Amino acid sequence: MPRRVKLPGTDALIRRTDAADADGAAGSGRVRHEEKITVYVTSDELIALEQARLLLRAEHGVAVDRGRIVRTAIGLAVADLAARGSESELVRRLEAS
Structure with a gap:
């Protein structure tokens, strides 16, 4: 039985080399992430997210x-x-919901 060698993924190989924004507003970009959260969304929210992704592209x-x-x-x-x-905007929307 051959051994499978675990290779690093694309995110581990491709990283930003310029300095990230000081305030972190840009997000972490393409880096290897060590933490994970699960977020549940409605079907409409998921469709809106996918449409935004396609629009960006x-x-x-x-x-x-x-x-x-x-x-x-x-x-x-x-x-x-x-x-x-x-x-x-975050406070405004959370207070309204």
Whole structure:
């Protein structure tokens, strides 16, 4: 029985070499992630996310996966919260729900 050699994935081989934004708003980009969360969304939210991914690719030439879009959105929300506090979009939307 042959042994399978575990090779690093693409994310481990391709990393950003320029400095990331100081505030972290851009998300972590293409790096190996050590932490994982599970997020449950509605069918409509998943379709909207997939449509956004396809729009980024078709109209802007940005080919990214859904996880990268979500990480970037989290970075933007956290940066807005840090900068604007109670006036942030995150606070406004969470208070309204």
